[in-house]
Amino acid sequence: MQEKAQGQSILSMNSIEVLYDNVMLAIKGVSVQVPKGGMVALLGSNGAGKSTTLKAISGLLKAERGHISRGEIKFDGTDITEMLAQKRVEMGICHVIEGRRVFEHLTPDENLTAAAPMGMSRSELSVQKDKIYDYFPRLAERRNSQAGYLSGGEQQMLAIGRALVTQPSLLMLDEPSLGLAPFLVAEIFGILQKINREEGLSVLLVEQNALAALEIVSEGYLIENGRVVMHGTAEALKSNSDIQEFYLGGGEGTNFHNVKHYSRRKRWLS
Numbered sequence: 001m002q003e004k005a006q007g008q009s010i011l012s013m014n015s016i017e018v019l020y021d022n023v024m025l026a027i028k029g030v031s032v033q034v035p036k037g038g039m040v041a042l043l044g045s046n047g048a049g050k051s052t053t054l055k056a057i058s059g060l061l062k063a064e065r066g067h068i069s070r071g072e073i074k075f076d077g078t079d080i081t082e083m084l085a086q087k088r089v090e091m092g093i094c095h096v097i098e099g100r101r102v103f104e105h106l107t108p109d110e111n112l113t114a115a116a117p118m119g120m121s122r123s124e125l126s127v128q129k130d131k132i133y134d135y136f137p138r139l140a141e142r143r144n145s146q147a148g149y150l151s152g153g154e155q156q157m158l159a160i161g162r163a164l165v166t167q168p169s170l171l172m173l174d175e176p177s178l179g180l181a182p183f184l185v186a187e188i189f190g191i192l193q194k195i196n197r198e199e200g201l202s203v204l205l206v207e208q209n210a211l212a213a214l215e216i217v218s219e220g221y222l223i224e225n226g227r228v229v230m231h232g233t234a235e236a237l238k239s240n241s242d243i244q245e246f247y248l249g250g251g252e253g254t255n256f257h258n259v260k261h262y263s264r265r266k267r268w269l270s
């Protein structure tokens, strides 16, 4: 059963360690599998190592003086551990980094054009844009406005749209819900789920908003202090009492006794 699941992984990350500046061990033997066509969440609090995990996969560590010091990453069966970031993009890995990076002085339509891979024909680009506008009707309405004046939610939709133009087979999103109202998070996550269902796009989602993430993924990993401390189906994670208490806001309140209890119980996780 385990072997079968691994055989169907689009991403297989095994015992990865990442060092920043040759001294700071940010992740300590993280293993994550993303099934082909699956949606998986990486959950955890600030500084746990979620973004570092995504950067190790997309090859963006070098820009931050980080490197993989141990372990192996396979994408669709190919070892990409040492591969240049650009080559990983060409293979179908797309990483939407935290903070909705779009060209603010360009329109959404121009942003999508700028994100298209070299060599994509005008007709193919037009097909891709139509598809993106179908998924994100709000973006279609604003396609000729200046992107800098779009709302936070619309900018996040545009950042995802820019990723989709590259026609990835693995889409990695870093905190797409950050700073957005709950109804917008629900709208964007609903669209992501639709794209996953209709296009078979594999998604690896980094989120602090565990409640929203566990509604759309099929499985999740909880990362604490650079280590995976829990892995399971979304249903299993949602019903886990520690996850409920620490990440889903189902706790008993924050009086002094509970905070001490919280720290004690959380230690086993790390």
Ligand SMILES: Nc1ncnc2c1ncn2[C@@H]1O[C@H](COP(=O)(O)OP(=O)(O)OP(=O)(O)O)[C@@H](O)[C@H]1O
Residues within 6 Å of the ligand: 020, 021, 024, 026, 044, 045, 046, 047, 048, 049, 050, 051, 052, 053, 064, 065
């Ligand atoms: N460029 C860097 N140089 C040195 N240390 C870094 C760098 N980036 C991250 N770190 C450290 O690595 C650890 C993991 O950080 P990371 O950003 O991966 O966590 P995270 O779970 O994504 O949290 P957040 O949501 O706050 O970004 C933290 O201790 C952080 O301070």
